[in-house]
Amino acid sequence: MYITNDIKYIGVNDHKIDLFEGQYKVPNGMSYNSYAVIDYKIAILDTVDVNFTHEWLDNIQNTLGSRKPDYLIIQHMEPDHSANIANFMKVYPEVTLVASAKAFAMMKNFFGTDFADNRIVVGDGDTLPLGAHVLHFATAPMVHWPEVIVTYDAADKVLFSADGFGKFGALDIEEAWADEARRYYIGIVGKYGAQVQTLLKKAAAFDVEKICPLHGPALSGNLAYYLGLYNTWSSYQPEEEGIVVAYTSIYGNTKKAVMRLADKLKADGCPNVTVYDLARCDMSQAVSDAFRYSKLVLATTTYNADVFPFMREFIEHLTERNFANRTVALVENGSWAPMAAKVMRGMLECCKGITFAENSVKILSAMNDESKKQIDALADELCKEYIARQSDTANKNDLTALFNIGYGLYVVTSNDGKKDNGLIVNTVTQVTSTPNRLAVTINKQNYSHHVIKQTGVMNINCLTVDAPFAVFETFGFQSGRNVNKFEGCTPLRSDNGLVFLPRYINSFMSLKVEQYVDLDTHGMFICSVTEARVISDRETMTYAYYHANVKPKPKTDGKKGYVCKICGYVYEGEELPEDFICPLCKHGAADFEEIK
Helix, strand or coil: CECCCCEEECCEEECCCCEECCCEECCCCEEECCEEEECCCEEEECCCCHHHHHHHHHHHHHHHCCCCCCEEECCCCCHHHHCCHHHHHHHCCCCEEEECHHHHHHHHHHHCCCCCCCEEECCCCCEEECCCCEEEEEECCCCCCCCCEEEEECCCCEEECCCCCCCCCCCCCCCCHHHHHHHHHHHHHHHHHHHHHHHHHHHCCCCCCEEECCCCCCEECCHHHHHHHHHHHHCCCCCEEEEEEEECCCCCHHHHHHHHHHHHHHHCCCCCEEEEECCCCCHHHHHHHHHHEEEEEEEEEEECCEECHHHHHHHHHHHHCCCCCCEEEEEEECCCCCCHHHHHHHHHCCCCCCEECCCCEEEECECCHHHHHHHHHHHHHHCHHHHHHCCCCCCCECHHHHHHCCCECEEEEEECCCCEEEEEECCEEEEEECCEEEEEEEECCCHHHHHHHHHCEEEEEEEECCCCHHHHHHHHCCCCCCCCCCCCCCCEECCCCCEECCCCEEEEEEEEEEEEEEECCEEEEEEEEEEEEECCCCCECEHHHHHHHHCCCCCCCCCCEEEECCCCCEEECCCCCCCCECCCCCCEHHHEEECC
């Protein structure tokens, strides 16, 4: 199978395996990927599982014909990729092994030798010329073992990503990528989000057109989709809005409560409701969906003054993988001394960014009128924002939305007649209350100023403290004239036809421009409020909070030059040109300060 003209796939499919790593069900098997880069010299990247020695060696011989490989590159020492190193060296004793120092130490453990006389140790920035193809190496420690390296072929713009971007499933099975890739990532790599973030930054330095992982298909085309998912997963942000209800039930009473709750969540407009019986489901799928969606309900019985064993196992899977940034609700059942809610809350206290629902449900053996009211109240709380997002259920005249205006940060959305646009501002002020009037000030150089001046309408989205830096990168560091800031998403719209953000806001207001004031470099739009919705009660993000907690700290240690106060970009040099424009956020020299 061709990856490019000079890169061939020589891996194998495994349909005999039932549990990957002894715990993950793989009904569609697994692939163990290996690649050959064929040039003046030939490099083989990684071996395969021990059960496929001869199939793999056959693939090499059939691909190379009369030629022999010069190098064997070992990116990852897990046995499903390294088991055949010794067998390969018996067939090709003249080959040079290429790996990290830690990998060679592991080879000593696995094979009794570290191939000291026939090896090249590589790390960050090292290269290996094959002819027209030059391989560049980068370390990827703890993604998900300490010895991992990734390899970039500059000629064909291919990144060999080790276990990164892998998925469950053999290559001769047609299936969607995301579901099994998510389950693979969360289960195997999920604990190491910070290390994945570091690797993504390293990979950004390469001009990549294809990604070749050690499991699953080679990725090409819309790489931004795959990179975006990895960024979301590794930063522990929800991928989609929705609620997972995970439960255990001994005699069926807790299950009845869960079914009532699930029905109410759907009726209240929750876009995705997924229910898992933890005693019977695929645990890895339940864990994967808990990371996929924004909210989680845990429902279980008190058991030996603790929680039911399958619930304990589920929560331990979550905490082991750094579960974070979610809303969690608790439902407990107990016949005489309910303890489950207290135990579950205690188990999750180590998780960052967890918001516990104000409402909880206590069932004493079986549902009664009181517990039914608690279930309904919990559903209403969890779905408050979904109710507000739907045009037919929202309160569109909730002027308490005005209370969320302060010295905060907002996304102003507009439309130029061809595409939607968005802009970060921190200049929104309520100027009168009878009638309600808002002033929005926008720099004239921004495309949004031009659009709003022409259309006379906008939406103001009040950002909350859980908004990640990616929101500011999307709406603050690029121009809507040049890019579609809403590409790839299905927008929600208010009655004026403009977009409002689906996440990370506590309210939005639709505005109609009544008056324009020219302020030289800026324009002030005096607006009436045509629609106002409160989406959630999350805290509004202030400018100070953004700088203290969201904006990445610039890496200025040992550097001499200037740093952008807006986005943290570092300009290294003795003097900053007066006409310099930041390549990230497009702000001018006035927004830079000297590194002290």
